[in-house]
Amino acid sequence: MGKKIVIDPVTRIEGHARITLQTDDQGVVQQAYFHVTQLRGFETFCAGRPFYEMPNLMARICGICPVSHLLASAKACDALLAIRVPPVAVQLRRILNLAQVVQSHALSFFYLASPDLLLGMDADPAERNILGVAGAHPELARSGIRLRQFGQQIIELLGGKRIHPGWVVPGGVSEPLSGEKRERMLAMIPEALGTAQSTLVWFKQNLEKYREEIRTFANFPSLFLGLVTAEGQAEYYDGQLRITDAQGAIVADQLDPARYAEFIEEAVEPFTFLKFPYYKPLGYPGGMYRVGPLARLNIAERCGTPLAEQEWVEFREIERGAVLSSFHYHYARLIEILHAIESILRILEDPEILSPHVRANAALNNAEGVGVAEAPRGTLLHHYKVNEQGLITWANLVIATGHNNLAMNRGILQVARQYVRGEKLTEGMLNRVEAVIRTFDPCLSCSTHAAGAMPLVVRLVGPDGALRDEVRRD
Amino acid sequence: MNRKKLATVWLDGCSGCHMSILDMDERLLEIAGQCELVYSPLVDQKTFPADVDITLVEGAVSSDADAEKIRRIRARTRMLVSLGDCAVTGNVPAMRNSFGTEKVLRRAYGDAAGALLQVLGQGVPQLLPQVRPVHEVVFVDVHVPGCPPSAETIYSVLRELLAGRKPDVTSGTRFGA
Numbered sequence: 001m002g003k004k005i006v007i008d009p010v011t012r013i014e015g016h017a018r019i020t021l022q023t024d025d026q027g028v029v030q031q032a033y034f035h036v037t038q039l040r041g042f043e044t045f046c047a048g049r050p051f052y053e054m055p056n057l058m059a060r061i062c063g064i065c066p067v068s069h070l071l072a073s074a075k076a077c078d079a080l081l082a083i084r085v086p087p088v089a090v091q092l093r094r095i096l097n098l099a100q101v102v103q104s105h106a107l108s109f110f111y112l113a114s115p116d117l118l119l120g121m122d123a124d125p126a127e128r129n130i131l132g133v134a135g136a137h138p139e140l141a142r143s144g145i146r147l148r149q150f151g152q153q154i155i156e157l158l159g160g161k162r163i164h165p166g167w168v169v170p171g172g173v174s175e176p177l178s179g180e181k182r183e184r185m186l187a188m189i190p191e192a193l194g195t196a197q198s199t200l201v202w203f204k205q206n207l208e209k210y211r212e213e214i215r216t217f218a219n220f221p222s223l224f225l226g227l228v229t230a231e232g233q234a235e236y237y238d239g240q241l242r243i244t245d246a247q248g249a250i251v252a253d254q255l256d257p258a259r260y261a262e263f264i265e266e267a268v269e270p271f272t273f274l275k276f277p278y279y280k281p282l283g284y285p286g287g288m289y290r291v292g293p294l295a296r297l298n299i300a301e302r303c304g305t306p307l308a309e310q311e312w313v314e315f316r317e318i319e320r321g322a323v324l325s326s327f328h329y330h331y332a333r334l335i336e337i338l339h340a341i342e343s344i345l346r347i348l349e350d351p352e353i354l355s356p357h358v359r360a361n362a363a364l365n366n367a368e369g370v371g372v373a374e375a376p377r378g379t380l381l382h383h384y385k386v387n388e389q390g391l392i393t394w395a396n397l398v399i400a401t402g403h404n405n406l407a408m409n410r411g412i413l414q415v416a417r418q419y420v421r422g423e424k425l426t427e428g429m430l431n432r433v434e435a436v437i438r439t440f441d442p443c444l445s446c447s448t449h450a451a452g453a454m455p456l457v458v459r460l461v462g463p464d465g466a467l468r469d470e471v472r473r474d
Numbered sequence: 475m476n477r478k479k480l481a482t483v484w485l486d487g488c489s490g491c492h493m494s495i496l497d498m499d500e501r502l503l504e505i506a507g508q509c510e511l512v513y514s515p516l517v518d519q520k521t522f523p524a525d526v527d528i529t530l531v532e533g534a535v536s537s538d539a540d541a542e543k544i545r546r547i548r549a550r551t552r553m554l555v556s557l558g559d560c561a562v563t564g565n566v567p568a569m570r571n572s573f574g575t576e577k578v579l580r581r582a583y584g585d586a587a588g589a590l591l592q593v594l595g596q597g598v599p600q601l602l603p604q605v606r607p608v609h610e611v612v613f614v615d616v617h618v619p620g621c622p623p624s625a626e627t628i629y630s631v632l633r634e635l636l637a638g639r640k641p642d643v644t645s646g647t648r649f650g651a
């Protein structure tokens with residue numbers, strides 16, 4: 001004897017999804033499903049195309065984090081060429097990646113999540129958006145817009161274009177950095193640093209208000225996965241994979257990303273297009289892990305830049321082991337913005353960065369290549385196989401958002417159990433179920449991608465099929 | 475003064491065209507001051523309202539849900555704008571056309587594809603056999619090519635439309651760029 005509640009679509013996330021909650025006869029939520037409702041088929045239609053087209057084609061998976069796909073794809077192509085990318089090109093690619101971390105995190109925090117945080121989870125839905133924020137807190141909205149702009153401008157200065165720049169190529173990048181552009185980037189850094197710091201101060205002062213959300217927003221033990229350097233420092237472009245557990249202990253370390261298939265497997269559930277990767281030794285679903293900002297700050301032993309390091313130390317003091325609440329993805333995102341800006345500055349300060357040696361050339365030398373990078377949302381892998389002519393015969397993509405699929409499903413169950421009770425549904429309850437999804441900042445363009453919205457109708461249907469309650473959000 | 479009603483929708487695209495809208499940066503606030511954003515992935519409005527003046531559409535039509543949605547939107551919109559190559563030509567999403575839906579599903583899900591095909595239409599929409607550009611499904615008033623069109627172009631298109639003129643995009647756009 002139970003009821004089915006459908007939330008369709010989830011809004012203010014990047015893509016289209018629907019949530020179904022199943023209650024028992026006491027009105028307690030027993031099951032929760034996060035349905036991702038579209039499929040694009042990149043793995044199919046890249047077959048037969050030349051490998052050097054891949055970076056530009058694969059970038060079109062996602063307009064929010066095209067740089068991550070450019071990089072993972074170009075690195076897979078580097079592996080096909082068996083080439084060593086010139087060190088300056090590596091550093092330039094790093095700046096591009098870090099700039100994207102800034103713009104994507106700023107999008108997630110200011111444009112998508114801040115309406116809940118600033119205006120409240122129960123605020124009027126008509127106002128609960130970035131323009132509502134701009135009305136109520138004009139300075140914060142403007143600085144958020146400018147912070148995203150900072151990241152996008154760096155991408156444009158390097159790549160010639162903000163979205164889908166063609167600048168990253170197999171073997172390196174297509175053009176060196178000019179002194180003039182470097183000066184322009186350096187000039188933009190102080191404002192961005194200031195915004196990152198003041199936003200963190202503001203966020204920390206307000207944490208107390210969200211005690212209930214922190215306690216219930218996908219707050220449970222899981223594994224965490226991400227890239228680290230050989231010394232265990234947070235790493236976004238290269239490095240090896242580390243997995244830690246809820247106590248913060250290392251479960252596996254310095255795993256070669258190219259051998260991902262040995263330790264990651266994917267499950268399929270018939271209610272969603274998005275697959276469920278899990279850590280193979282612990283099985284399904286016990287091998288649930290999380291990736292992205294929260295995971296990266298949990299697995300790292302240090303951050304590596306002075307301001308972010310301080311923040312990271314403070315962050316890790318929240319809990320004895322790993323920080324487990326997904327609400328803290330927001331917090332971690334702000335620390336990563338700070339870290340990314342500091343890292344960009346550090347790389348730009350090296351005079352070598354203007355070196356013209358930015359691309360190595362080679363013929364095809366390997367039949368198979370894997371490329372990895374930390375996308376804003378977590379570890380991203382591209383894996384290609386080619387024939388003698390360099391045409392793709394097989395491709396596999398392991399997408400950041402996919403890694404978090406199990407945890408997102410568990411997370412909505414936890415939040416729904418806490419807030420959705422009994423016969424009466426309120427808008428604020430439903431918004432919290434959506435808000436837990438927003439903490440993960442899922443990028444559904446990446447994994448599948450889908451259409452914007454159909455009307456949100458949440459229905460409480462009794463076991464006899466009779467409609468008990470219905471909420472529409474107009 | 476009656477402010478014009480603006481909507482933005484997102485069919486099968488990569489969201490890059492929407493990101494390019496955001497790339498107007500602070501000019502976003504200027505545009506927002508001249509119109510009312512009544513429907514968009516960025517706001518919590520769930521039903522597409524009646525009487526929308528301008529709708530920007532990103533992406534191609536690739537599922538039954540997309541097709542249904544764009545028909546409803548057309549009926550409620552005065553000026554429908556295909557924004558970006560996916561909406562204008564089908565672009566990247568249409569690359570699956572030569573393979574067929576079943577092959578795409580099989581490649582992605584292996585043996586589980588059968589089970590998925592059975593539940594399609596329950597948990598998830600039905601993929602159309604062929605991905606289509608928007609104007610093959612409904613009438614489109616303005617086409618803005620680009621992958622994505624630049625923020626500059628989008629800004630000038632919106633300025634023209636908000637002033638009640640039909641924009642000429644020939645100088646500000648090219649396919650793929």
Ligand code: SF4
Nearest residue numbers: 487488490558559560
């Ligand atoms: S036209 Fe280009 S940027 Fe726009 S949705 Fe399509 S692939 Fe993305």
